[in-house]
Amino acid sequence: xxxxxxxxxxxxxxxxxxxxxxxxxxxxxxxxxxxxxxxxxxxxxxxxxxxxxxxxxxxxxxxxxxxxxxxxxxxxxxxxxxxxxxxxxxxxxxxxxxxxxxxxxxxxxxxxxxxxxxxxxxxxxxxxxxxxxxxxxxxxxxxx
Numbered sequence: 001x002x003x004x005x006x007x008x009x010x011x012x013x014x015x016x017x018x019x020x021x022x023x024x025x026x027x028x029x030x031x032x033x034x035x036x037x038x039x040x041x042x043x044x045x046x047x048x049x050x051x052x053x054x055x056x057x058x059x060x061x062x063x064x065x066x067x068x069x070x071x072x073x074x075x076x077x078x079x080x081x082x083x084x085x086x087x088x089x090x091x092x093x094x095x096x097x098x099x100x101x102x103x104x105x106x107x108x109x110x111x112x113x114x115x116x117x118x119x120x121x122x123x124x125x126x127x128x129x130x131x132x133x134x135x136x137x138x139x140x141x142x143x144x
């Protein structure tokens with residue numbers, strides 16, 4: 001079980017690293033001046049490659065988490081309310097990841113209507129999600 005847990009942590013941290021940086025590219029894309037086609041193309045290429053890599057990291061992160069939960073029973077004991085809360089955080093992280101993919105498509109189609117300031121705030125969400133997940137796993141509130 002410790003091997004599964006170790007690789008789960010590595011993949012989650014790597015997945016979140018991508019979720020931390022991808023919206024930062026959106027900030028830079030929102031700041032590209034009109035007519036800077038080469039800069040825009042370079043940032044779009046970076047974002048698409050990072051999204052692909054981040055998605056590849058999310059798959060084993062989720063799969064290993066499911067293995068720990070369903071295979072080893074972590075968080076399945078009575079009074080494991082912390083696990084229910086953590087599953088909500090995981091679903092929110094997956095939704096955030098999906099919204100990043102949709103956002104990138106909008107940038108590619110030149111349909112972004114939000115300012116770089118909005119994207120800076122959007123960039124803070126995965127930090128809050130990761131903090132919530134770590135606190136829930138380590139502190140285990142609502143454990144009976």
